[in-house]
Each structure stands twice: as C-alpha cells, then as structure tokens.
C-alpha cells in the first residue's frame with residue numbers, strides 16, 4: 177500500500193484511532209465526522225509537508241503487534257452481584273480499574289454526557305469510574321486522550337487504558353516504546369456504530385432533550401437479552417427489544433457498522449491489550465453454574481503484565497475459574513472478517529432523505545416506495561440524467577426508489593447491457609431490481 181499521507185487511506189482501512197492526529201509535527205491533521213457520522217482524519221494540505229510520520233505510526237499500515245500470547249489463558253469471572261448488575265458483563269472492568277487506582281494510577285475509559293456525546297476521559301477515583309461502567313455501543317470520541325496519556329506516563333503515573341482493540345493498537349503505536357506504566361485492556365468487539373445514527377435514533381424516537389438516561393443493554397430480562405432501556409425525564413421507562421427497536425435491531429445485525437470493522441486485523445489473536453475483557457458467551461454450555469443470568473466476564477491474559485493484575489484482582493471475585501479457550505470463543509468474534517448487513521450502504525444513503533426508523537425498516541425488509549419501470553439506462557446522456565433527476569426528486573419527497581428492468585430483459589441481453597456506460601452509472605447510483613422473467 178502506498179499513500180501520500182493518512183488522508184489518502186481508504187475508509188475500509190482507517191480505524192479512526194486518531195494516532196496520526198497527534199503524531200503530526202505540523203498540526204495538519206484533525207478528526208472529523210464524515211457523512212455517515214464516523215470519525216476520519218482530514219489533512220490540511222497547506223500545512224502538510226509530506227513528512228510521512230502519520231503513515232509510519234498508523235496501526236492500519238504498520239504490521240500488527242504480534243508479541244502477545246497467540247492462545248491466551250482464559251477465565252470466567254464474576255465480581256460481586258451488585259457490581260455485576262451495574263456492569264455489562266461480569267464486572268471485570270471495575271475490578272481492574274480499582275486495582276490501578278489502588279496503585280495510585282488513573283483510568284482512561286468511556287463515558288456518555290447529558291447530550292449523549294460518547295467519549296474517552298480520565299478518572300482519578302472510584303466515583304469517576306462509575307460512569308465508565310456499561311458498554312456504550314457507539315464509536316467513542318478519543319479527543320486528546322493520547323497526548324494526555326503520554327504526559328501522565330512521562331510523569332511516572334500508571335495509566336489503565338480501556339478501549340476497542342483498534343484504539344489500543346492506535347495508542348500503542350502513538351506511544352512507541354515509551355509505554356512504561358501503561359496497562360492496556362482491549363474489549364472483545366464486534367464493531368463500532370456511528371454516533372450520528374445513535375443521535376438520530378434518540379431525536380426521532382424520544383427527542384434527545386427528553387431523555388434522562390440511556391442504557392445500551394440491560395439485564396432486566398436476563399443477561400442474554402438484547403434490550404436497551406431508556407429513562408425519560410417524565411419518569412417513564414422504555415425498553416427496546418432486539419426484534420422491534422430500530423437501534424438495537426440494526427446494531428445487532430451490523431447495519432450501522434464502520435467500514436473498517438468488516439475486516440479488522442485486531443479482532444484476531446494475538447490480542448492488542450495486556451488483558452482482554454468481554455462477555456463469556458457460551459459458558460453455560462461448558463458449565464451451567466458459571467452462568468446465572470447476572471453476567472459473566474471473559475478475561476484473557478495476554479502477557480505477563482496482564483497476568484500480574486489478573487492474579488491480584490482474583491481475590492476480589494466470587495467466581496474466578498480458568499476455562500478452555502474453545503469454550504468461550506465459539507460465539508465471540510475472533511475472526512478478522514465479519515460481514516456487515518447487505519444493505520448497510522443503502523441505510524446510510526437513506527438517512528440523507530428519510531427517517532432513521534424508516535431506513536432501518538426498509539433495509540431490513542428490502543422494501544422500496546416506488547418502482548421505476550422504463551428505459552432508465554438508455555445509452556444517451558439525456559436519458560440517464562432524466563432518470564437520475566427523477567430519482568432525486570422522489571428521494572426529496574422521502575421516497576425510496578427501485579429501478580426495474582422491463583420484463584423479459586434477462587440472460588445475455590442484460591449481461592451485455594451491464595458493460596454500457598449508462599448501466600455502469602445506474603449500478604453505481606440507483607438501486608436496481610433483479611431481473612424479472
């Protein structure tokens with residue numbers, strides 16, 4: 177791969193970790209949201225000298241760190257019951273965070289503010305780690321965390337960083353070999369959701385200003401339930417199920433996925449953190465007593481630094497059991513490739529002209545409002561432009577459009593037409609129905 181600077185990296189390759197932003201000696205790079213709402217580096221060409229530093233530290237371009245265990249030891253862990261009920265899985269994060277705080281260190285994790293902005297911040301005490309609890313299944317804003325962590329490490333402060341595997345890879349790449357005092361915990365991760373989608377969902381469903389609290393997952397119906405909970409300012413509570421709620425449904429079916437999450441080199445072993453934490457999915461199949469509906473954490477010990485901490489926290493658990501890796505990996509993502517929903521791109525396109533609720537429904541059910549039957553791929557520019565204009569007008573009315581070939585236009589006739597410039601244009605800009613016999 178050869179790119180001039182980081183701004184030339186394809187969207188499928190950029191994890192949005194922000195390491196490049198703070199490695200640029202000229203301040204030429206900023207993180208900005210794209211039309212889908214994901215964060216990407218944008219390079220100011222006036223300031224860029226082409227020094228290439230951003231490419232040298234980019235975890236996507238550089239070879240993956242392979243120093244951790246290829247088959248780490250794995251543990252099923254329960255914190256106390258109250259902590260488990262306040263956490264996403266079995267409470268492993270808080271146990272690790274308390275350990276680092278007790279050593280005089282600080283914790284970098286993810287919180288959500290009253291405007292539902294989801295971002296990394298630094299906690300220095302138990303009270304400040306409380307809002308970091310519970311997964312927020314949306315891409316977090318790393319802000320200036322990397323240089324702040326560097327500064328803390330240089331002063332000799334221990335720092336626990338928790339984040340997705342690509343964020344951990346980005347931080348390690350940014351720090352280089354000056355990582356003394358860093359404890360990195362990566363999460364098992366199926367991929368990030370766009371903050372824009374989350375905000376649109378809140379605005380359209382409840383009105384963001386009416387929401388007091390949002391829980392991405394609740395154990396109200398048991399640990400395996402895929403239900404979100406929304407506490408409204410008027411006192412009502414809404415529960416969104418994985419079958420009916422558009423945000424939960426779309427998230428779990430990878431409709432809102434960041435492009436780079438489809439092929440993530442950090443999802444596989446060896447992991448990037450000293451420790452990996454996640455849900456211990458599938459543990460009941462191995463041993464039913466390890467799954468009681470309140471949440472079980474999976475902990476992977478990836479190296480000696482991680483082992484020391486895991487051994488220390490084991491004294492504060494009610495369950496701490498070594499389990500075979502195969503017993504806990506069958507349902508979790510350890511593969512680099514994960515298929516996004518087939519209509520993922522259409523979903524983001526629909527967000528530009530209709531509601532998030534409608535876009536989810538139509539993409540899940542493969543629905544359209546209007547079928548256009550005509551010679552919409554005629555080989556003259558007038559025809560192409562007319563149909564393109566028609567489609568745009570219809571979209572302007574909030575309608576989703578499907579282009580339909582005349583009946584009988586099948587087989588070699590259709591195959592030959594695929595090479596025409598008008599058909600190439602159509603396949604790029606229209607949604608084209610499969611052939612009708």
Ligand SMILES: Cc1cc2nc3c(=O)[nH]c(=O)nc-3n(C[C@H](O)[C@H](O)[C@H](O)COP(=O)(O)OP(=O)(O)OC[C@H]3O[C@@H](n4cnc5c(N)ncnc54)[C@H](O)[C@@H]3O)c2cc1C
Pocket residue numbers: 262263264265266267268269270284285286287294308309310311312313314315316338339340363364365366367368369453454455456457473474508509
């Ligand atoms: C985007 C995402 C996808 C995930 N996918 C899976 C999965 O497929 N399988 C699986 O087993 N586990 C997954 N997890 C991890 C899981 O949901 C729990 O976060 C993890 O098990 C820790 O739970 P806990 O009970 O130990 O602690 P909790 O107290 O619930 O801790 C939450 C931890 O997650 C961090 N966090 C919260 N939101 C974010 C965010 N947006 N970005 C980065 N870090 C965040 C917090 O800083 C804290 O460290 C995912 C987490 C995220 C954020």
